[in-house]
Amino acid sequence: MKKIFMLFVSAIFLISFTNPNANVILDKVDKNMSSKNRIFESEMIIHGRRTSRTITSISYSAGNKQSFIEYLSPAREQGTKMLKLENQLWIYSPSTDRIIQISGHMLRQSVMGSDLSYEDMMDDRKLNDIYTANVTGNETIDGRNTYVLELIAKVDNAAYHHQKIWVDTERFVPLKQEMFARSGQLLKRTTLSDVKQVQGRWFPMSMVYKDVLKDGNGTEFRITSAKFDQKIPDYIFTKAALKQ
Amino acid sequence: MTQKTKIMLALKLAFKNLMGAGLRTWLNVSVLSFAFVIIIFYNGMIDGWNRQSRRDTQEWETGKGQFWHPEYDRYDAYTIKDAHAPMSEEIQAEVKKKNLAPVLITQATAFPQGRMQEVIIKGVDPEQTVLKLPTVTLVPSGDIDYAIIGKRMAESCKLNVGDRLLIRWRDKNGTFDAREIQIASIFKCDVPTVDKGQIYLSLDVLQKMMGMSNEVTMLVAGNGFINKDLKNWDFKDSAFLLADLDKIIQAKKAGGSIMEGLLLIIALIAIFDTQVLSIFRRQKEIGTYIALGMTRPQVVGIFTVEGGAHSILATLLGAVYGIPLFLLLGKVGISMKAAQMTDMAIAETIYPFYSLRLIIITIFLVVISATIVSYLPARKISKMKPTDALKGKLQ
C-alpha cells in the first residue's frame, strides 16, 4: 500500500513536473514578453569583422502592427527614425530630410550590419499565435531551471519552421532560443539574460542574436530602460512624426 | 577591236608585264594577299566567335527565346521573389513534348567553407533537352539532393564533384530553410552568365523546397516550339537576350576594321609605288603604244588594269595558301583558353567562320582599291608628250 502510494505520488509529481501544459507556459511567456505597448531605450552592439559599434535608440511599439524607432547615437545615426505600420516600413534621415520607403524586397536586408533583418525586427507576433508547443524536457541554464519547449509553426508564414526554447521555470522568461529550418538545420540562436522585474513582469534586458551559419560574434541587444503599457500618443505612429 | 577583245588584250598584256617584272610583282602580290587573307581571317574569326557565342548562349541559356514571368527581370535579383506562376496545362503539354524547358529561380545563401555567398538557384527539369545543361545527373536517388554547377562557380567556391554544400533559402512564405546539397557534376560552359554564382537543382526539388508546386519563373523555348504567344508570359527573343554580346562583337569589328584598313593601306601604297616606278621606267613603251595608235585613255587603261591585276594575283595567291590555312584553322580552331575566365562569352576554341559574303566583299574591296591606286599614277600618262615618251626622255 505504501509502495502503491509512493508510486502514485511520484507519478503525479512526474506528470505535473515533466508535462506542464506547454501552451500554458507559452501563455505565461507571452504575458511577460508582450504588452499592449512598450517603450524601450536600448543599445545594440554590432560586431563587425573589424570593429564593433554601439547604437542607442528609443523605440515605441504598440501591439505588433505599429512601431517607431528613433536612433540616439552615434552622431551619424542620431535622428534617424524608422516607422513600421503593418507591412510597410519608412525610414527618415535628418541629414537629407527625406522619408524613404523600404519596399518588400529590401526588408530581408540586414539592419545596420547586424544579424537582424528589417523583417526580423518587424515580426513580433506572439509565440502562441505562430507555434504549437510541446515540453520536451528540463535543463539548467546559468543556474536557472528551465523547461525545454519545442515549437512547431502552425502558420504558413513563420520565419522558422520550428524552434527550441528554454523557459525559466519560475519566471517564465526564455533564456535561450534556437531557430531551425524545416530540414532540422540550426539557423539562429538567441541567448537572453539579465532578467529583471519591470512593472511586475520579468523581462530579459540583454539578448545576443547569432546567425550560426555565419562567422562572427553576433549582435548584442541591451535594454537600458523598459516601460510597458504607457500612454503613447497616436501621432507617434504616423509619417508626420518621422520629420519631427 | 571589240570592247571585249580590248579588255582581254589589256588583261593579257597586264599579266605578261607583271610576270615580266618578276620578284617585285610577287612581293607586291604577297603583301596584298596577306592583307586579303588577314581581312578574311580576322572577320572570319570574329564571325566565328559571334556564331559560337550565340550558339553556346542559345544552347546553354536562352534557347530559341524565353518566356518570362511578367515580374521577372534577369538583372534585378529583387524581382525574383515574386516572379513565379503555375504552368498552365498547355505549357505542361509543351514541356512534356520537350518544346519548353521550365526554370524556377530563387535566391539563396550558400555557405562554402563557412564563408557566406549569395547565390541564384535554378530549378530545371532533369529530363529537359532544350538546354545543354547536364540535367540528367540531377535525377534524385535516395534522399540526396543533387546539384550541378559550372566550372567558374566550382572554382570560386572550391567545390568538387561529390562535395556537399549547405544552402539556406526562404520559401514562398518567407520561412527559412536550409539543407545540404551534393554536387553531382560540374559542367564546362563558355557562357559565364549560366555559371557564375549559380546552382542548378532538379525542378521538383526546388518547387518542393519553395512550396511552389508546378510553379516556374520562366520557360525556355526549344527548337520545336513555334507558337510565340503564351498568355501571361512575356516572350523575350534572341535579339533581346543576346544584346550585350552583339555590342561586344560590334566593338571588336570596329577595332578590326581599323587594323584591316591600315594593312590594306600599306599594301596599296606598295602597289601605288610600284605603279609609279613602272610608269617611269616604261615611258618608251608608253610612247610606242601611242605611236601605234592607241589613245591615251587606252594606255592609261592598260596600266590601270596592270596595277589592278595585282589584286587578282593576290586573290589567287591568297587562295593558294589561304584556303588550306582557313580549312585547317576551321578544323582545329584557334585556342582562346586565355580569354576563358574573363566575363565575355567566348569559347575555349574559336572556329573561324568564312561566309561567302565576307569573301566576295573582301575580294571586291581589294580589287577596287588596288585598281584605284593603280589609276592614280597612270593618269600621268595622259599628260605625257608622245614624242618624249617614245624617246624615253625622263619626265
Added chain:
Amino acid sequence: MIKFLIKGILRDKSRSLLPVIVVATGVFLTVFMSGFLKGIFNDIAELNAKFNTGHVKIMTRAYAENKDQVPNDLALMDVKKLLSQLKIDYPDMEWVKRIHTGGLIDVPDSFGETRGQGQTIVTAIDMLSPGTHEVERMNIKKSIAKGSLPVKQGEALISDEFAERFGVSLGDKVTLFGSTMNGSMMFNIFVVSGTLRFGNTILDRGAIFMDIRDAQLALDMDDAASEILGYFKVGVYDDIKAQQLQASFNTKYSLKDDEFSPQMFRLVEQEGLGDYLKLANSAGTIMVFIFVIAMSIVLWNTGLLGGLRRYSEFGVRLALGEEKKHIYKTTIYEAMLIGIIGSVIGTGMGLGAAYYMQTYGLDVSSITSNIGMMLPSVYRAEVTPSLFYLGFFPGVIATVLGSALAGFAIYKRKTSQLFHELEV
C-alpha cells in the same frame, strides 16, 4: 668620302629630299602603326585596366578574397598616408583611389516621399580635384548622354536609362540609400548633373558616378577607399616593372598576420587578363611583322626607283673614268645614308605620333555608333621598346637592298649604252 656623299645628298634635292621623305614616311608609318596595332589588340585588357584592375591594384587582403561581393567593410584605411607614401616611393606611377558599393537610388515626389526606387551600382572616382585624369580615363565625357560632368561636390551622374525610367531630369535631386563602411544606414542627396550611357546592360539599368570625396563622406570612409589603382605614367602596362613594383610594395606593406594590410595585384593577375594579354600580344606581333614586310617592299621600290633615275648620271661618271665598283659602292653608301637619315626622322616622328596616340587615342565611337563607357571606343597606340628599332629594318635594309639591286644594273650595262642614255 662620306662627307662628299652627304654634301651630294644635301645639295641634290632629287637625290636626297624625295627619297628621304619617302623613307621617313615609310618608317614613320611602320613605327606608328606598329604601336597602334598592339593597342587595338589589347582593347579589352585596356578597358579592364581603366575600369577595374588598374595596371596594379591595391586592396586589403580580406577585401581581395571576397571582392566579388564588394565588401566595403574590409576597405583600405589610412589612405592619405598610404597614397603620399606611394607617390614618393613610386613616382613613375599615377595613384588613384576608388570606391565601389551598391545601394538604391530613391527618386522623391514633390512631398519628398519615395516616387521610384531602383538598385544601383555606385562608383566613386576623383572627378573634381584639379589635374585629375580619371574623367578622361573612364571616358566619361564621351559617354554623357545628357547634361554635363559634376562641377562641384554633391553632383553626380546616373545611367541615362535609369533617368528615363524614373523620369529624372537634369538638376533633379535623388537620394542614394545604402550602408556605410560600418554598416550604418547611408542617405545622401545628389543633384543629377548628367546622364551616362555605358553599353553594358547592368550598368545602364542603374549606376551612379560621383566624386570620391562625396562617397567618402557619405559612406563614412573619410580616410578609406575600396581600392587604390596604379597606372604607369607612360600609359601602357609593363609587366616587368609591375612585378618589381609588386614585390617591393608587398614586402614593405603587406603583413602576414594582418588581413587588413594592403596587398598589391598586377593587371595580369586579375580577371584572367594575363592570358588574354599574351594572346593579344602574339596576334599583334604577327601583324607588325606583316606590316614591316609590306613597308620593306615599298621602300625597296623607292631605292630601286632612286637608282634607276640616275642611270644617265652613272653613264657620265663611267665615261669620266670612274670605276664601276666605285660607283656601286657610293650608291650603296648613299642609300645607306638616306636610309639612316630617313629612318631616324621617321622613327622620331613615328614615336612622337605614337606617344601622342598613346596619350590621346583615336576615338572611333563616332563612326561605329559604339557610344558607351564600357565599350572599347578609343584606340590607343602603345609605345614599346621595339618601336625604337623596328623602323630601321624597312628603312635602312630595304632602301639599301633596292639601291643595290638597281645599282647592280651598272654591271650589266655597257658603258656606251649608259652614255647613250644621256644623249636622248
